[in-house]
Amino acid sequence: MTDDPPSPALLPAGLSDLLPPxxxxxxxxxxxxxxxxxxxxxxxxxxxxxxxxxxxxxxxxxxxxxxxxxxxxxxxxxxxxxxxxxxxxxxxxxxxxxxxxxxxxxxxxxxxxxxxxxxxxxxxxxxxxxxxxxxxxxxxxxxxxxxxxxxxxxxxxxIADPTLDITLPRLSPALLDAAGVEGEARRRLARALDRKDAAAVQALVREAGEAAHVLPGLLAAAGPAEGALAALEDAALPPAARAIADNAGAVIAALRARAPGLRITLDPVEFRGFRYHTGVAFTVFGAGATGEIARGGxxxxxxxxxxxxxxxxxxxxxxVPPAPPRPRVFLAFGTDPALARALRAKGMATVAQLSPADTAQSLRCTHILDAAGTPRALKE
Amino acid sequence: MTDDPPSPALLPAGLSDLLPPxxxxxxxxxxxxxxxxxxxxxxxxxxxxxxxxxxxxxxxxxxxxxxxxxxxxxxxxxxxxxxxxxxxxxxxxxxxxxxxxxxxxxxxxxxxxxxxxxxxxxxxxxxxxxxxxxxxxxxxxxxxxxxxxxxxxxxxxxIADPTLDITLPRLSPALLDAAGVEGEARRRLARALDRKDAAAVQALVREAGEAAHVLPGLLAAAGPAEGALAALEDAALPPAARAIADNAGAVIAALRARAPGLRITLDPVEFRGFRYHTGVAFTVFGAGATGEIARGGxxxxxxxxxxxxxxxxxxxxxxVPPAPPRPRVFLAFGTDPALARALRAKGMATVAQLSPADTAQSLRCTHILDAAGTPRALKE
Incomplete structure (x- = not known):
């Protein structure tokens, strides 16, 4: 459809019209x-x-x-x-x-x-x-x-090939609790995990209790679910973190049974942006540059x-690739209403001439009816 | 669905939840x-x-x-x-x-x-x-x-049998203009027309110019379109009002050609609530007590x-009468996923058991699968 660039002052920032189609x-x-x-x-x-x-x-x-x-x-x-x-x-x-x-x-x-x-x-x-x-x-x-x-x-x-990214927003806090990391040390470690700064995490856990020593390994294990689960399996986790890891394994096993083809990644130590989640958290990404298409947990x-x-x-x-546009059939004056109904029942749009000035072109029609009442595509 | 009466303070007046179904x-x-x-x-x-x-x-x-x-x-x-x-x-x-x-x-x-x-x-x-x-x-x-x-x-x-009520919000003002009815007399006459108070209209037009003398007759002519159009045809109308009446006749003729079965009424002198309309105005009523279901013009x-x-x-x-509820089929643990997909493709809802505590009844299912995988309706 003709789409003049909108005046910048027309609508408030971040509010927009969706046009046809x-x-x-x-x-x-x-x-x-x-x-x-x-x-x-x-x-x-x-x-x-x-x-x-x-x-x-x-x-x-x-x-x-x-x-x-x-x-x-x-x-x-x-x-x-x-x-x-x-x-x-x-x-x-x-x-x-x-x-x-x-x-x-x-x-x-x-x-x-x-x-x-x-x-x-x-x-x-x-x-x-x-x-x-x-x-x-x-x-x-x-x-x-x-x-x-x-x-x-x-x-x-x-959307045939999405990626489900699973995070465990309570796992890192559970490890930091068990390692006794508090105050400024905790804030610095959280920030390093947030930025996925492996070197900083490595340096910071040296001063932390033993439970935090698994963090660099778990940070590196982010990726396809099975690999990340294996890393969690091998890690020495305190009981609260072990329960979180076991639950993640159970969710992923149940998902494999229900959606065998789904691509699943697991990022065990990611916890940013999931403040109110109490268990697994989900982010779904589309293929290519589509970006984030769903969130949950x-x-x-x-x-x-x-x-x-x-x-x-x-x-x-x-x-999503655009669907082919709906055919628009020009309905000249006097077209049999039953024929028009039949075309609409087949999913076509019938666009009625309201005055002699209306043409198939001015009504942006893609088809006209021939003498036998059959829609014929107009050349572009 | 179970529907506890809402607490009156829960939502602001005039704002409500729509529940299933x-x-x-x-x-x-x-x-x-x-x-x-x-x-x-x-x-x-x-x-x-x-x-x-x-x-x-x-x-x-x-x-x-x-x-x-x-x-x-x-x-x-x-x-x-x-x-x-x-x-x-x-x-x-x-x-x-x-x-x-x-x-x-x-x-x-x-x-x-x-x-x-x-x-x-x-x-x-x-x-x-x-x-x-x-x-x-x-x-x-x-x-x-x-x-x-x-x-x-x-x-x-x-909605099989709606009534389209056509009004001509500019007709009464055109008649009052032609009759030179202004100020307080105009307000009183407008109010009487608003209330469809035939006696008051009759009394008030006696003091008004000749063009207003058609008002009592047109007020009485409100009803099926053809009768009201005939009354407009017979009335002595000044040119501006005649153009409005002729246009109404043309709209109704075009509608008869497009929607032969549609019940159409015409209320020529009604003009309340259509302040910005410049020609015909429409109100659509549903059968029975449904009331106003559309407006336009x-x-x-x-x-x-x-x-x-x-x-x-x-x-x-x-x-609109409620559609029959969608069948809800209980999916016990281990039901073949392909069978479940086939049921959904037929428009049924499949409701999965998530724990042994879930039963067809607790999931509000209407059907269970027999040994052959065929849905059987549960007795109420």
Whole structure:
């Protein structure tokens, strides 16, 4: 479609229009993914865009409080927030209106979230989300299910070869606890792990207790899941870290059983950006330069154990090859309505002439009807 | 689904959660309608939820300025609004990024709008909208097309027998102008027409110029389109009013050609609530108590003529009979994944057992697999 460059002042930074054909493509991607969720028993909920900040910032929602647009409700005189994430709202629904529905509770959602500020790398302030939450069980099988269902949803929209990166955000803290690394030493070691600065980690663990001595090896072991699991297996881990490692092994084994073809990497000591996760955390990357297309993992949904995955349709839109455009058939005055209906039933668009000035070209049609009523492609 | 009554303080007044199965039903209704729009050449756009109030309140948007949530943009320090209607945003897109796309321009949209306050009759403050805009032509055929396409979208979701009520918001003002009715007399007559108070209208037109003398007759003529058109035909109308009446006749004739079965009523002197309409205005009612399910008509999209229709999925959700629930098949441990895939491909949900505690009943399944792998319905 003709697309004049937008005036820079037209829309606020990070807010944009989706034009044809992208708006239709994004909606189709979302509905195709939610349909996959539904076929695995995940039932759709639709929380409102605005709610009281008390409930929005409860639990995992606290992490996004300073990214949330806030508004005074003129009716109640209480502060409301425009949701910056959907998971805290699903947690509220699970804990209140669906409190008596038996667990496991499988819920899905799709909609928009808004953020006060974008970042240089991710400038958008309105983001579409589609996701699932599996609330109740504290089981590796549950984590494996949400990752496998997400992978199936991605396959359904043509993202054939994603990589699931698993991190264990509680493992490094457990090792630092056991090694007695605290205060400034802990901050420095955390920063070095964050930056994957192997030399700095190596230097810093020398002064730390024995439990931290496995960190350089585990940092180096990040990569394909089986290799990283073997490194965890061989490492001398204190009990809390061993339990985390064993759980990771169980999640990956359950995933191998459900999604044998899925490429899985494991980064045992990575923990940045997963503040509220209580078990495995997931990041899904698309092939090539698509980047991050989903995020998830285990967390607390109010008082309940939960695991889930959020997919990013805006990133997916960039990663999925465009579908062939829908044929547009020019409907001249007097075309038989039954014929037009039949063409629409076959998935074509029929574009009606409203005045003699309308031509197949001015209506951007790709096809005209010949004397027999058969659509013929127009030359470009 | 188990649905505990919500705590009244949980969500702000007029904001609510859609639970299973309603959230899925609403999304399905919206996508089915937008698909019909697409098959008539209406291409989807997705404007952001938030934009600068300057553009949001331009043109037809001014009517909703005091119903719009306003926010300071921390990035630009300018005021933004949460959209209370989508049509002004589509007008902005048409006038800017799609300014060079040939007219007629057919666009569709679907999304949420927010209002500062609900009314006693319509308490919701977040409303879904799905609609079409036909921008460029000032032709009765264009008005007829948007009404006929809307009716087809309603038929596609099972609203089989809607009534299209056409009003002519400029007719009464044209008659009062011609009759020289001004000031307090005009306000009183407008109020009487608003209330459909035939006796008061009769009394008030006695003191007015001759052009107003047709008002009682036209008030009484509201009803099936053909009768009301005949009354307009017979009435002694000044030229401006005659042009409005002739245009209404042409729109209705074009509609009869496109949608022969559609029930059409015409209320020539009604003009309440259509402040920015420049030609025919539409209200669509569902059968029974469903109430208003769509609104539209002719307006100015910036500097361009336009006509459009907005459908209300929340009202449609109440008017469409619920679909039969999707079968939920219990997947016990060890069920063949290929069998599960085949069931999902048939549209069933497969709900996996994650622990021995999960039973067909606790997972709210409707079917279990027999020894041959065939789903068997569970007794209620």
């Amino acid at each position: 992208e708006a239709e493509r994004e909606a189709a991607l979302v509905e195709a993914m939610v349909a996959v969720f539904g076929r695995h028993g995940y039932e759709r909920v639709k929380p409102p865009l605005l709610e009281f900040e008390d409930s929005l910032f409860a639990g995992s929602g606290a992490a996004l409080a300073d990214q949330t647009f806030r508004l005074m409700d003129p009716v109640s005189q209480r502060m409301m927030g425009l949701r910056a994430d959907t998971t805290p709202q699903v947690a509220r629904i699970a804990a209140t209106r669906l409190a008596r529905t038996p667990r496991p509770l499988r819920l899905s959602y799709a909609g928009q979230v808004l953020r006060v500020r974008g970042t240089q790398l991710a400038p958008a302030r309105q983001l579409p989300q589609a996701g699932i939450e599996l609330i109740g069980p504290d089981l590796p099988e549950a984590d494996a299910e949400v990752a496998a269902v997400a992978a199936e949803a991605l396959a359904a929209i043509g 285990r967390y607390m949904s109010g008082e309940e154990c939960a695991t889930g995955m959020t997919l990013y349709p805006d990133a997916l839109l960039r990663g | 309603e959230a899925e039903r609403e999304a399905a209704l919206v996508e089915a309608m937008v698909a019909v729009f697409g098959r008539h050449g209406y291409e989807r756009v997705k404007p952001p939820l938030l934009e600068f109030e300057d553009s949001l309140f331009a043109g037809s948007g001014a009517a909703l300025a005091d119903q719009t949530f306003r926010l300071m943009d921390p990035v630009s320090q300018r005021m933004m609004g949460l959209r209370a209607d989508t049509t002004p945003q589509v007008a902005r897109i048409a006038a800017t990024r799609l300014a060079r796309t040939p007219r007629p321009l057919r666009l569709s949209y679907a999304g949420q709008v927010l209002r500062v306050r609900g009314t006693q009759l319509a308490p919701a403050r977040q409303l879904p909208q799905a609609g079409i805009e036909l921008i460029g032509p000032d032709l009765p055929e264009a008005d007829a097309e948007v009404a006929a396409v809307a009716a087809e979208a309603l038929a596609a979701i099972g 002719r307006y100015m999209s910036g500097e361009e003529c336009a006509t459009g229709m907005t459908l209300y999925p929340d009202a449609l959700l109440r008017g």
